[in-house]
Amino acid sequence: MRKPEHKIPASRTLLLFLPALILCFVILILAQNWMLMTVRRDKQEQTYSMLHLIRSTTDLSLDQMYKLSQMLLLDNDIAKFIYQGEIESGSVDIQTLIDAKGVLPTATNINAMLAEVYIYSNRSGYILSSQNAFLEPEKMYPSMFAFEGLNYRQFRSKYLTPAFNRSFFPQTDALVHGRNRSVIPLVQTFPLNNPAANAGKIMLLLDSSYIVDLLSQQIEGASPTVYVTDSKGAVITYSGDPAFILGDGYADGQHRVSIEGQEYVLSALSSNASGLRFFSLLSLKEINAMLNPMWPVLVILSIGMFLLLSFFAVYMLARSNRHWTELLGLVDVSGKPLPYEQAVGYIKNIVEEDRSKVRQAGGTPFITDTFFRRLIHGKMLGTAEIQAMLKQVQKDIDLNSPNTFQMVHIAIHDVQDFLSSDRLEDIDFTRIAAQKQAMRAFGQQYYLYMDFSFSIWIMLWHGDGRFLDTQIDQFYKEFIQVSPCITSMAVSSAKHSLDEIFSATNECSEVQQSLLSEKQVEIMRRYTELSLKREPYHYSLDMERKLSGAVMKGERQALEEILRTIEQDNFVARNLGPEEHANLMKVLYATAIKLSQSLRLTLHQSVFESYAEVKQFFLSQALAINRAKSDKDEVLVQRIIGYIHDHYADPGLNLSNMAGDFGLKESFLYHFMQTRMETSFAQYLEAYRLERALALFAEKQMTISEITSFCGYSNAQTFRRAFQKRYGMLPSDYQKTVLYQKK
Structure with a gap:
């Protein structure tokens, strides 16, 4: 006698489905008003966020401009030019002007926002630019650097004569390098410590298109008017309709304003860094119009998606339980064991469904993990288990065709730090990053597993061994850029048969052991490299990176450790001959040159003759950096304490x-x-x-x-x-x- 199959009556399914459909309609209707308010609020927040982005980007660029102007005004050649009087014909004083002008071409290339820079001397009346020296500026003004609507005297009276510290001027058209350009003048008075003396000016012509492009960033479904004013309310530049530029009498934040009977949202934001104010005017009518065609479409799509998902869920539920229900129906009422011959087909289908669910969820079947654990821990008895595992991973794999197999082992060196600081997400993210990068690099021809020590193992196979080597290099290059953990990667030698795979895990372990003994991290090493002939001296790129990094950070302890490592590897573990010793001194001197260039220092040291000179040089540089850093840090600490105590x-x-x-x-x-x-x-x-x-x-x-x-x-x-x-x-x-x- 059979047990009846477990089926859900059609009437009961309908009774369960109809309330859900009615509830869907009710939710959609109630959500309409909420959606209108939410979208309006989101657009206002987007506008304010856009204004924040414009301010931050502009401040960053202007900060570079401020530093550039200060750097120029602090330059000795520029200062001499500003204080110099008129130059007589044939006088050697012309060299001062030449030296000052030589500074400007480099300065104009620092930032794409800078169109031109002018240096004005009040004493001589001369003006320098990056390409010209205007010794008779009034005559040269109309054809060389004229400003729209101004003659030279008006130009000088507006920009060069008044005494002020630093000031922005509204956007205007000017002749720059022979063509008319739209610029925003930023003028700084010299000297910096006494602007009232008004000895000269530096005028930076900022490319207005740079800021206008920022202001013209559009929000989906809306076109706000955006404009910038100085601290006094004068409009510097704008994007949009100038008729909607309002006054400056609004505090930072968002305000509802009415213009010609229509409502707008005015967003205002001030910059403490530049003194500028940023405004954005957004029409609420545009936002409301954007929602009119969207709502019916959204309703139809929501209902259609609900119906589709509902029918699909009912179908999958019935399909997933069908084999199990039929198997239970075969069981005798008396409870006697079911003959395996009758159940084998159902068992196969049930197992396949379970594995399919696991794969669809992004996992791997339990049996596959078990096979791989046996492989990396040396418990696998023969190639039959490897074949079974590979067929679970890639159904269409042809094990009879020639394949190249390799094993990859990624060790996480700072795993204990993550475990003790409750940062398990970083470990899991490292596994996910390896999984995604492996999928990109190797397609379906890989299997990844994280063992109980949080090490990541990847088994790879491909018909072309050289292609596999290239993809391994690409995989590690991309993986190391996103991994938050300190890792090292070992790669086994290429295996051309399943019998050879058993030694791959041991090879990876040997490579990791060699990296551990050398204290190497953030590096990939292949097993074949262990047997390569070593250089007569040992000074790797990683050693150079650590040496330079320790000096730049002023970390004496880390510097002494890397210096001891270099000494141990070359003067204890090796017996260097005169030529090898000289070569080591040369590469260390090359590091010293690169370090001096980074610090912008003149290297007075000649090529090192002894390792004692090497240690003395790098330790002295680190000590100087550490002292400067400590003094600067202490000043900021006291400033923080004082600020908190005052406020x-x-x-x-x-x-x-x-x-x-x-x-x-x-x-x-x-x-x-x-x-x-x-x-x-x-x-x-x-x-x-x-x-x-x-x-x-x-x-x-x-x-x-x-x-x-x-x-x-x-x-x-x-x-x-x-x-x-x-x-x-x-x-x-x-x-x-x-x-x-x-x-």
Whole structure:
């Protein structure tokens, strides 16, 4: 007797399906208004984010311009030219002008935003550009550097004569290098420490198209008008309809304004770095019009997708349970064991369905993982298991055709750091990155597995061994760029039969052992390289990288370690002859040259003659860098402490405020305090506020509410919670203790 098959009645399926469909309609109708509000809010946020991006990009470019102008005005040749008077014919003083002009061509190539630079001397009246020297500027002005609508006297009166520190001027057309260009003048007065002296000017002509291109970035479905003003409200440049440029009387943020009966959102943003203000005017009518055709389409697509997915889910549910249901139906009511011959077909189908589900979810069947674990741990008994494993990974693999097999082993060296700091996501991401890069490089002809020590093993096969070598190199090059972990990769020699694969794991282990003994990381090494003839001296690119890096960072301990490694490898492990010793000194001297160029220093040292000279040179450079770095860090530490002590009473004080006032990146200050002061901004501020609270309790007769406000807390509840967490008692209890002691 058979058990009946387990089927869901059609009427019951319909009863389950109809409420879901009705619920879908209800949700769509209720979501319409929410969607309208959400899209409008999103577009406003996109506009403000775009304005932030424009400000950040502009500030970054202008910061380079400010530094360039300061660098030029601090240049001795430029200063001599500005203070020099008129040059008589045949005078040797013309060399000063030539030297000053020689600086400018290089300066104009620093940033694509810079169209031209002019240096003006008030004493001589001369003007220098990157390509010309205007000794008679009034005569040369109309044909060489004329500004739209201005004669030379008007040009000089507007840009060169007034005494100011630094100023932007509105966008204008000017003759630059023989052609008319739209520019934004940025003028800086010389000298920097006394602008009132007004000895000269440096005029940077900024390519207005650079900023206009930024302003003209479009938001999908909307075309806002974007414009920039200086601190006084004068419009510098704009993109869009100039008729919609409003006044400057709006604070930073977003404001609803009405123009000719239509509503707009005005976004305003100021820059502390440049003093400029950025505005964007977005029409709400455009946003609403964008949603009109979208809503019916979205409704139809949602309903269609719901119906499609519902029918597909019902079909897959019935299909996935069919074989299991039929198998149960074959079981005798008495519970006797079912003959295997009758069940074998169902078992095969059920297993295949399970494996298919695992593959569709991005995993590998359990049996495949088991085979591979047996391979890398030396438990596999023969090639039959390898064949079975490969057929599970690639169904159409032809094991009779010639194939090249290789094994790859990726070791994660800082795995303990991740485990102890609860950063397991980084380990898992490393595995995912290896999986995705392997898929790109090797297609279906690979198998990847992470073992119990968090090492990644990859088995590869291909008909062309040279192609496989090329793809392995490409794989590691791309993988190392995205992996957050410190890794090294070992590659076995090429295997041309399944019998040879068993030795591949041992070869990878030997390579990893050699890398470990040499303390090499972030490197790929093949097993075939272990038997290659070594150079007479040992100074690898990795050694050079570590040596230069330790000097640049001023890390004496790391520098001494790499110097000891070089000494151990070349003077203890090897017996270098005179020629080999000289070659080692030459390559170390080449490193010294590159290091000096990076530090912009003149290398007075000749070729090293002894390793003692090598150590003395690199240690002295690292010491100088470390001293300069320590002094700079200490100044910033004291500045941070002073700032917090001066502003702690402000309830709105945060790291962003301090970063803005300092003109530094918030992320830089965060990591600086963590590494140099071993605390965060919030922790230091909290500690100092509570210390001030203790002092006020002891010094003055103040209420808790007064102390709360005086110490920068927004409310008494926050103050009580912080006080109790730090001192283990409520402020009121501590106040009573202080009063009792005074009595």
